[in-house]
Amino acid sequence: MTRRSEMLELAILGLLHDSPMHGYELRKQVHRVLGTVRAMSYGTLYPRLRLLVERGLIVEHDTPVSGRRARITYAVTSAGQQRFQSLLTGAGPNAWEDDAFDVHFAFFGRADRAVRLRILEGRRARLEERLAMYRANRPAEGDTRDGYAVELYRHGLESAERDVRWLTGLIETERSAGHRGVAQHEE
């Protein structure tokens, strides 16, 4: 179980929880929720769906609409629900990485505050490490890098700093007002 496949499993289980659907639709949802960030290819999705069926985390409802091509609708089982919760609640350093963080964050509504805070703080720490490395090789006098490489450096640094501020804001909101403020749209 690699980092990536764990993240994909979380995304699949989380999305199927909202409503059962078939593979093609599922992939579009991953696109939507993760906002066009590297979504899963079909070559990854379909084999993984079969694997999750084998493990009993999801089940396939065949939907044989007369004459239509087979459309396999998937739904989470209770084992799948548990697996989802344990992936979300037990999130470790894997969840501090770019893609994995986004998936976890998208499902924050189903995690309690302690878990949310741990993931947010882990993510921030991860970005601060990155920031420290960035700053450690700030272009110095006599650097061979030309203006474009320096501009790329500046832009990357700025983005990372902004993300840290974003996380800090989220953490403060969680600490002070609980889930209000961030989760205004929550039902």
Next chain:
Amino acid sequence: MTRRSEMLELAILGLLHDSPMHGYELRKQVHRVLGTVRAMSYGTLYPRLRLLVERGLIVEHDTPVSGRRARITYAVTSAGQQRFQSLLTGAGPNAWEDDAFDVHFAFFGRADRAVRLRILEGRRARLEERLAMYRANRPAEGDTRDGYAVELYRHGLESAERDVRWLTGLIETERSAGHRGVAQHEE
């Protein structure tokens, strides 16, 4: 030759042009230039270096420092220089993608203005497509997404918009003042 391997080839040839070095150092430089973004693993780097040697794009200078472990220093050949230039100058849609764009941008100092503008504009168009998709599924009334998913959406949209503005600034600078302004640090 996939997108990714083409990008890695450009990075390797471009970095070795600045100064010959061995694999371990090369990987650190990729980290530095690309700013911690997904750098190459050793399992990718070493086989690829051997491939580039086979193709005559780089050569290995064995540096047998008495008693020391073999350290293979690589340097670009003239064929490698040409390959680098053709990869940079002939950059197509592959170069509009995240990682590939960064690598190309880092080597803008060795591309002429027409090429720089084409890549910048291609990249901007790519981001605007992404933006359009984002906006197309803006969370509407009655959306099942909770506050966190909406916040993730908002943050992603904002980042993409900022990147478009960044590119627009760069394009304007290229168009008006040539390479000044952006490339102030150029030697």
Next chain:
DNA sequence: GTACGATATATCGGGTCGATATATCCGGGT
């Protein structure tokens, strides 16, 4: 009524990552 694009599932080859193995060098502690 047919051409086209979207929907839908499936598979394969090439290639990448992450872990691991091996080995040397250097500095710090004792």
Next chain:
DNA sequence: ACCCGGATATATCGACCCGATATATCGTAC
């Protein structure tokens, strides 16, 4: 002098992911 840990350095392997491609059906526009 000795050892230890961490950085330097090369190499390989298995797990697995992406992108392309094949196949087939549906809606709709002309």
